[in-house]
Amino acid sequence: MNAPEVVVIDYGVGNLLSVQRGLEHCGAKVVLTAEPDQIFAAKRVVLPGVGAFDNAMQALERLNLVKVIQELATRPIPLLGICLGMQLLLEESEEFGITAGLGLIPGRVIPVPTQTLSGEKQKIPHIGWNSLHPSSTSVGWDGTILQDNSPGDAAYFVHSFMAVPSDPSHRIAECRYGGHLISATIGRDQITGCQFHPEKSGEVGLKILRRFITS
Numbered sequence: 001m002n003a004p005e006v007v008v009i010d011y012g013v014g015n016l017l018s019v020q021r022g023l024e025h026c027g028a029k030v031v032l033t034a035e036p037d038q039i040f041a042a043k044r045v046v047l048p049g050v051g052a053f054d055n056a057m058q059a060l061e062r063l064n065l066v067k068v069i070q071e072l073a074t075r076p077i078p079l080l081g082i083c084l085g086m087q088l089l090l091e092e093s094e095e096f097g098i099t100a101g102l103g104l105i106p107g108r109v110i111p112v113p114t115q116t117l118s119g120e121k122q123k124i125p126h127i128g129w130n131s132l133h134p135s136s137t138s139v140g141w142d143g144t145i146l147q148d149n150s151p152g153d154a155a156y157f158v159h160s161f162m163a164v165p166s167d168p169s170h171r172i173a174e175c176r177y178g179g180h181l182i183s184a185t186i187g188r189d190q191i192t193g194c195q196f197h198p199e200k201s202g203e204v205g206l207k208i209l210r211r212f213i214t215s
Contacts, residue, residue, distance in 0.1 A: 003029040004213040007042035013056045014048030022199030026210045036068045049084030053093040073104045079191045086193025105188050107165035117179030125160040126177045135171035148207040155196035
């Protein structure tokens with residue numbers, strides 16, 4: 001049986017090695033590339049990312065990948081954004097001023113609150129393990145990349161900003177930090193994003209990657 005092929009977009013902003021290893025551990029053949037032809041020919045595409053939103057968008061612009069990813073999103077090719085890669089899927093971010101994103105999922109990226117709901121100071125960035133739960137608008141995780149996971153499963157987060165989709169139905173899973181609800185997984189059609197790092201989340205994350213490469 002041939003290994004599922006996954007293209008990971010290599011634009012100089014992302015944990016490429018850990019993402020590659022995670023996907024390969026799940027049985028995928030991984031291609032790291034910034035070449036449009038290879039991206040369009042892919043059966044599945046991952047957009048990783050760490051660091052600042054504006055730097056990532058500038059990197060995509062320099063490589064002429066913004067329009068490539070936007071075109072990709074009109075095709076029936078599963079696209080997974082990880083961490084900053086998830087945030088880039090939205091329309092804009094407030095990080096270091098307003099920066100336009102890819103606009104694939106309506107919404108905005110805003111700072112994680114610096115205070116808990118009870119008014120206490122909380123650490124930023126949000127780092128560590130946190131439990132995933134279906135969003136209030138979710139009808140369950142069947143048919144999503146979380147299909148093999150259970151509410152309460154914990155994933156590993158590292159982020160200072162959070163995605164707020166305009167349409168609540170695009171929120172698949174949430175976590176709580178200081179009482180605040182944070183989008184953990186978002187999705188629209190064949191486009192999905194994880195704020196956490198599935199490749200660093202043990203068996204919980206591997207289940208997600210396996211579902212992505214086989215669905």
